[in-house]
Amino acid sequence: MKSILVAVSMLSLTLGALAQDTSRGGAAQAQPLQTSEPTPQAGYTFLPESSRPQPGRVHTTYALRSTDGNRPLGLKSPMALSTIGPLVATTHEAETPQSLGCIYVANPSSAGCIPNYNPGSGGPSAAGYGAIALVDAYDNPNAGSDLAAFDSYWGLLPATFVKLYANGNGSCTTPPADPGWSVESSMDIEYAHVFAPSAAIILVEACSSSWTDLLYAEQVAFNYIVSNYPAGGQVSNSWQGGEFAGQVADDSFFADFNYNWADNYATPILAFASAGDGGYGVGYPSTNPWVISAGGTSILRNSTTLKLSSEACWGGSGGGTSTVETFTTSWSGGNTGPWANFGFPIFGQASRNTPDLSFDADPASGAWVYSGYGMGGWGVVGGTSLSSPALASIVNRLGNKLGSVYLTPATGGFDWFSTLENNYLYSQLATAKAYKANFYDVKTGSNGVKAVASWDYCTGVGSPRGGLGK
Amino acid sequence: MQSRTVFGKVATAAFILMFSALVHAQSAWDFPDFSATQVLESRKADMSLKVYRSGTSVRIDRSPALSTLYIPAEKEVYNLTTYPDRSHQCVAMKPEQAKMLPSPLELLEGPELKRTDAGTETVEGHPCRIEDVTVTRLDGKKIESRVWRAQDLQGVPVKIESHVGEFTLTAVYRDIKLGSPDPGLFTIPEKCTPFEKMGQVVEQKIIK
Numbered sequence: 001m002k003s004i005l006v007a008v009s010m011l012s013l014t015l016g017a018l019a020q021d022t023s024r025g026g027a028a029q030a031q032p033l034q035t036s037e038p039t040p041q042a043g044y045t046f047l048p049e050s051s052r053p054q055p056g057r058v059h060t061t062y063a064l065r066s067t068d069g070n071r072p073l074g075l076k077s078p079m080a081l082s083t084i085g086p087l088v089a090t091t092h093e094a095e096t097p098q099s100l101g102c103i104y105v106a107n108p109s110s111a112g113c114i115p116n117y118n119p120g121s122g123g124p125s126a127a128g129y130g131a132i133a134l135v136d137a138y139d140n141p142n143a144g145s146d147l148a149a150f151d152s153y154w155g156l157l158p159a160t161f162v163k164l165y166a167n168g169n170g171s172c173t174t175p176p177a178d179p180g181w182s183v184e185s186s187m188d189i190e191y192a193h194v195f196a197p198s199a200a201i202i203l204v205e206a207c208s209s210s211w212t213d214l215l216y217a218e219q220v221a222f223n224y225i226v227s228n229y230p231a232g233g234q235v236s237n238s239w240q241g242g243e244f245a246g247q248v249a250d251d252s253f254f255a256d257f258n259y260n261w262a263d264n265y266a267t268p269i270l271a272f273a274s275a276g277d278g279g280y281g282v283g284y285p286s287t288n289p290w291v292i293s294a295g296g297t298s299i300l301r302n303s304t305t306l307k308l309s310s311e312a313c314w315g316g317s318g319g320g321t322s323t324v325e326t327f328t329t330s331w332s333g334g335n336t337g338p339w340a341n342f343g344f345p346i347f348g349q350a351s352r353n354t355p356d357l358s359f360d361a362d363p364a365s366g367a368w369v370y371s372g373y374g375m376g377g378w379g380v381v382g383g384t385s386l387s388s389p390a391l392a393s394i395v396n397r398l399g400n401k402l403g404s405v406y407l408t409p410a411t412g413g414f415d416w417f418s419t420l421e422n423n424y425l426y427s428q429l430a431t432a433k434a435y436k437a438n439f440y441d442v443k444t445g446s447n448g449v450k451a452v453a454s455w456d457y458c459t460g461v462g463s464p465r466g467g468l469g470k
Numbered sequence: 471m472q473s474r475t476v477f478g479k480v481a482t483a484a485f486i487l488m489f490s491a492l493v494h495a496q497s498a499w500d501f502p503d504f505s506a507t508q509v510l511e512s513r514k515a516d517m518s519l520k521v522y523r524s525g526t527s528v529r530i531d532r533s534p535a536l537s538t539l540y541i542p543a544e545k546e547v548y549n550l551t552t553y554p555d556r557s558h559q560c561v562a563m564k565p566e567q568a569k570m571l572p573s574p575l576e577l578l579e580g581p582e583l584k585r586t587d588a589g590t591e592t593v594e595g596h597p598c599r600i601e602d603v604t605v606t607r608l609d610g611k612k613i614e615s616r617v618w619r620a621q622d623l624q625g626v627p628v629k630i631e632s633h634v635g636e637f638t639l640t641a642v643y644r645d646i647k648l649g650s651p652d653p654g655l656f657t658i659p660e661k662c663t664p665f666e667k668m669g670q671v672v673e674q675k676i677i678k
Contacts, residue, residue: 143673144677147677151677151678158677158678159676159677160675160676160677161674161675161677162673162674163673164670164671164672165669165670165672166668166669167669167670168561168667168668168669169559169663204669210555211553211554211555212554212555212557215551215553215554216551216553216559217669219549220668220669223665223669224669226569227567227569244554246534246535247554248533249533249534249535249536249552250533250535250553250554251533252532252533252536253535253536257532258569
């Protein structure tokens with residue numbers, strides 16, 4: 001039954017990609033989606049124009065939960081999905097900071113982690129260090145006030161928020177505002193804050209969605225953390241474009257080469273990237289071997305009690321094998337850089353496979369996001385755009401300070417990775433006990449390739465559970 | 471009489487050694503210009519980068535898209551980036567802002583340099599003279615290194631071991647080519663963004 005529901009959900013999203021976003025003057029009128037098997041459980045999704053792949057630019061990786069397939073209007077407050085659509089009984093519900101915190105960092109069996117939509121229902125306890133940078137395109141003029149509204153409604157802990165324009169490359173003075181990307185950046189900063197309330201939230205806005213501007217913004221993000229947060233942190237990228245031949249040369253933009261010789265410390269920074277929302281298939285920078293590729297799951301609940309029942313592969317989750325990033329083409333070739341001692345056979349000494357780790361991304365079980373400029377209020381948003389900042393935040397919460405390059409005083413030597421984070425994830429697959437305790441092994445559903453025990457092309461090693469193994 | 475002769479020989483040898491050390495003290499490097507593949511050794515896996523030295527300047531190609539240019543004479547460091555659309559970007563920074571993993575070659579430069587002979591050894595197939603070096607950096611920090619200079623390659627370093635705090639950074643240099651690198655590799659673009667202007671903070675607050 002579950003697999004049927006997931007399959008329908010996947011079909012719904014696929015068809016959702018056909019919907020047209022008219023918010024930016026597009027001529028095509030949005031059409032309500034129809035699935036071959038309409039079910040209230042699957043509901044509808046709406047793919048904004050910013051999430052539609054186009055040559056020469058990157059795109060966001062989110063989709064909106066819609067009651068009719070059209071762009072949903074912002075709501076005044078979060079509530080159960082069944083109260084805002086034609087849904088009677090559902091195995092999916094909109095998730096909240098409280099319910100996601102319960103599933104991923106507390107105890108998923110705790111009263112079923114049923115979403116509580118009341119104001120002040122809270123989220124994970126205080127934790128986190130350094131900063132989490134979110135790299136996005138265009139300006140979100142309400143980003144700071146969105147985070148304030150989000151925190152205020154749920155009663156979350158205070159946040160240190162910084163917004164900066166990545167405009168030093170001369171592409172713009174002020175990035176133009178964009179509603180589609182504003183939903184993206186609102187979700188990014190809100191869910192980066194949820195799991196690591198003590199980490200500073202840094203929104204880095206690129207002048208446009210061109211590769212040049214986004215890759216420049218990536219450098220700005222890394223440098224800002226290095227210069228201002230010696231403890232380091234994470235950089236999350238909820239966007240992607242297609243793979244291209246020269247991308248290997250750009251891999252190092254996502255790596256952490258810093259070392260402060262004057263003060264004798266390295267600032268550990270780890271990059272995350274969405275695996276994509278188009279089902280089986282890959283994109284960049286998700287396949288960059290320096291980054292943690294964030295895949296997507298679907299949270300399934302008991303239709304009567306709404307207690308958590310299981311987590312399945314989300315049909316839209318990206319994942320696959322890179323045709324560009326291989327052991328011999330990456331970096332200087334061979335066992336160096338991100339590939340150093342990449343022991344897990346799936347990665348091994350072959351091609352980069354994605355994703356690495358996963359998190360809720362199904363728009364049907366999407367999370368409540370507040371975006372004043374993007375949606376005019378609250379909306380339910382999914383896609384691996386949710387996975388990337390949330391996983392970056394969870395890793396931050398756990399105090400993981402694995403950057404890309406570090407020096408080890410214990411050995412007096414010198415080590416490389418980014419892969420160490422991935423090696424750390426993958427190394428636990430062989431240790432059944434640790435794996436079972438630290439991860440949820442997603443074995444159901446398909447993104448074109450069925451999820452199976454251990455690693456798979458939809459969810460990687462699975463999704464986090466508790467505070468270990470990340 | 472014999473003991474006096476032995477004493478005299480020892481004293482003479484000691485004098486020569488001291489004199490030799492004094493000659494090196496405070497003296498700048500006399501490396502010829504060269505290019506090489508720098509292999510940073512690590513506990514897990516080595517890492518190769520292309521390096522170029524021209525005069526006292528050092529260029530490191532971290533990837534075909536990202537290079538760093540150290541120009542000690544100007545007390546400046548430049549990051550040169552090439553993007554997928556072939557556009558270029560230059561960021562200029564002071565050495566203290568260049569918080570990035572350097573080349574040990576670059577760590578050999580500073581306003582104050584003290585070099586001392588430390589014997590001979592064959593490394594990477596090259597007969598080498600070893601020098602112990604103490605560099606006082608612009609910020610006053612001292613970095614101690616040991617340099618193996620190939621006698622058959624006009625004294626080009628084939629190995630450098632730098633001690634910074636509790637860390638040791640070791641690099642060996644292979645595929646060494648003597649001669650001046652393409653001057654274009656050391657040409658600084660006319661327009662470089664100052665490091666502190668890479669981004670512009672437009673909002674900063676505590677949200678309660």
